[in-house]
Amino acid sequence: MDAERAGPPRRPTRQEVADAAGRGLPDVIGPGLRVLFCGYNPGLYSAAVGQPFARRGSRFWPALHGAGLTDRQLRSWESDELLRQGLGITSLSNRATARAAELTSEELVAGVTGLAMKAERYRPRWVAILGVTAYRVAFARPTAVLGPRPEPLGPARVWVLPNPSGLNAHFPLPALTAEFARLRRELDP
Template sequence: MAMASPHASGGARPSRADLEAARNTTLPDLLGPGVRLLICGINPSLWAAATQAHFARPGNRFWPALHDAGLTGRLVDCSAGMSAADREHVLGRGLGITNLVRRATARADELDPAEFVAGRERLAGLVAELRPAVVAVAGVTAYRHAFADPRAALGRQDRELAGAQLWALPSPSGLNAHASRASLAAAFAEAGRAAGLPAARPLP
């Protein structure tokens, strides 16, 4: 799999051609020293791969939920790519982002079950290296596939991963009609507290 080059539109949102060119490419993890909460998405969307920014697709509620949860001090907008200032801010908050499956697709149902198992093994190695306090998989169905646990519920799991607490959180995708922005924020805030992350700002 090739890594996607940042789209040629330079600070603008990707075109349809940019999105198609991003298919099956990869997106680098967003990691730095001192990661306390490692958030694991399912796999990059075409939009995320084209912009080289996690959860970048408009309509994805990831960044608004993190802001509402107090995990970021400002609302991050990655729809045209992530700025250096936002990257520094997110890493400085003790947050890291990776994906179970590295290749970009238009929909998660394009992935093969074996890819989730391979992703779990890669994730375990990453956690052993980084030593975060909490690993939160953003998507309970993806968690069930990756960890062969078809009855897993949302929240903290009974098992650990390389010494880290393991959580299953709702998917922030706009396609997940079961979760609201408020319920997503509450779930992320709970995982953040478990990781020992203080709120970036006073919460209402």
């Protein structure tokens, strides 16, 4: 990808971040992934720079590495390396917002159809939903908990992980990493 060769993106201005509202972000996806991570939607900063989990303080990248899912801590612009390690990223909604709470329930539910199509096309072993609240709403499972789910999504198994957003105060980085590690142990028993 061009973004990977270019290195870190230029830091966007406040206006560029604000202007990213509603903008989408390309998936980081390919065939035969070990895990396709699925977030709620892109944040404004990520949409402004065109890379997932792009904020410097993003907990997604340290949790991946700390859990043993990547051989080193990747950065948002290293999507080609992420794919080489058998991991991808998509979203239930591709509408950038400042907070996931700005999404409607209808958007989350509608996102399941697109996610199922991606699972059929790319055939990841696991689809990991990043956020139990998003999973509960999108999949109409109001009592769902973190961990593996019995219902598949096409050929993929489904795992629910905590949302790595820094706004998710219930899961500090060590607890987030521990949940990601549960999935890794399932991948590499």
